[in-house]
Amino acid sequence: MSVRPGAEPYSHDGSREGSGKGATGIVLAHGFTGSPRSMTPWAQHLAGAGYTVRVPRLPGHGTTWQEMNRTRWQDWYAAVDAAFRELDESCDRVFVGGLSMGGALATRLAQEHGPRVRGLMLVNPAYKVEDVRLRALPVLQAVVPSLPGIGNDIKKPGQDEVCYDRVPLKALWSQTKLWATVVRDLPEITQPVLLWHSTDDHxxxxxxxxxxxxxxxxxxxxxxxxxxxxxxxxxxHDAPRIFGESVEFIERLS
Structure with missing residues (x-):
C-alpha cells in the first residue's frame, strides 16, 4: 500500500566523533494516527547537530485508517524497537523520544532496554485519555470501525502532521492496552527524563x-x-524550543 506524501520515515547517519556511524543515536516515535511528518523537523535539527537519527513509520500509519485498524500496539512497538536495536549496535549511546502515543512507545523502550537507553525525551506523552466514551470502547470497537479524527491539534497556522481524519477503533482499543502495560511498569524508569507538556492540549x-x-x-x-x-x-510555535532544549539535554548526558 502506498504511503502518503510527507508520511515517509526519516533516517540520517551522523558525523559526530565516536564508534560506528555516530557517537550518539536518537530514535523518535510519532503519535497515534499520525506520521513521521510530526517528528521530521525535530529529527532534521538533531541531524544538523551531527547525530544519527531514526524516525520509523509505525505500521498502519501514513496509509489508510482501515489498514491501521488491522495493526496493534505490539506492531507499532516492534518498529521503534527495531530502530533502537539498530542504533544500539552502531552508536555509543542512544536516546529515545516520542510525541503522544510515541511517548508511550519510547517509555516502553526505556522499560525494556534499561540503561541502554541513555535518556528519555517526551512531548505531551499519552498514558491515558479522560474521555467517557472510552468506557464503551470494548463493545463499540466490535461494531463501529471508526470515529471522527483527533489529529492536527496545532496552534500554528499552515501545519499538517499528515494524519488520519478518522480514529480506527480496534487500533484505539489496542492503544489502551499499551497504556496499561506502560503505566504498570513506570517505576522501572530510572533514566534521565526531559518532559515537555502544553498548557492547551485538546x-x-x-x-x-x-x-x-x-x-x-x-x-x-x-x-x-x-x-x-x-x-x-x-x-x-514552541518547536524551536523543544529542538534546542533536546540538544542541550543530549549534550549534558553525553
Missing amino acids: VVPASSSALLLSRISSTDVTEKVLHDSYHVATLD
Missing part, C-alpha cells in the same frame, strides 16, 4: 504527564511547560 490531558512524574523512579527529571502550542508541539 487531545491528551495534563493528568497524563502528571501520572508519569508521579510514578517513575528517575532522579534526573526536567519538566518544561509549553505555553504557545497545542498537542502536536513539535510542529507548533
Whole structure:
C-alpha cells in the first residue's frame, strides 16, 4: 500500500566523533494516527547537530485508517524497537523520544532496554485519555470501525502532521492496552527524563504527564511547560524550543 506524501520515515547517519556511524543515536516515535511528518523537523535539527537519527513509520500509519485498524500496539512497538536495536549496535549511546502515543512507545523502550537507553525525551506523552466514551470502547470497537479524527491539534497556522481524519477503533482499543502495560511498569524508569507538556492540549490531558512524574523512579527529571502550542508541539510555535532544549539535554548526558 502506498504511503502518503510527507508520511515517509526519516533516517540520517551522523558525523559526530565516536564508534560506528555516530557517537550518539536518537530514535523518535510519532503519535497515534499520525506520521513521521510530526517528528521530521525535530529529527532534521538533531541531524544538523551531527547525530544519527531514526524516525520509523509505525505500521498502519501514513496509509489508510482501515489498514491501521488491522495493526496493534505490539506492531507499532516492534518498529521503534527495531530502530533502537539498530542504533544500539552502531552508536555509543542512544536516546529515545516520542510525541503522544510515541511517548508511550519510547517509555516502553526505556522499560525494556534499561540503561541502554541513555535518556528519555517526551512531548505531551499519552498514558491515558479522560474521555467517557472510552468506557464503551470494548463493545463499540466490535461494531463501529471508526470515529471522527483527533489529529492536527496545532496552534500554528499552515501545519499538517499528515494524519488520519478518522480514529480506527480496534487500533484505539489496542492503544489502551499499551497504556496499561506502560503505566504498570513506570517505576522501572530510572533514566534521565526531559518532559515537555502544553498548557492547551485538546487531545491528551495534563493528568497524563502528571501520572508519569508521579510514578517513575528517575532522579534526573526536567519538566518544561509549553505555553504557545497545542498537542502536536513539535510542529507548533514552541518547536524551536523543544529542538534546542533536546540538544542541550543530549549534550549534558553525553
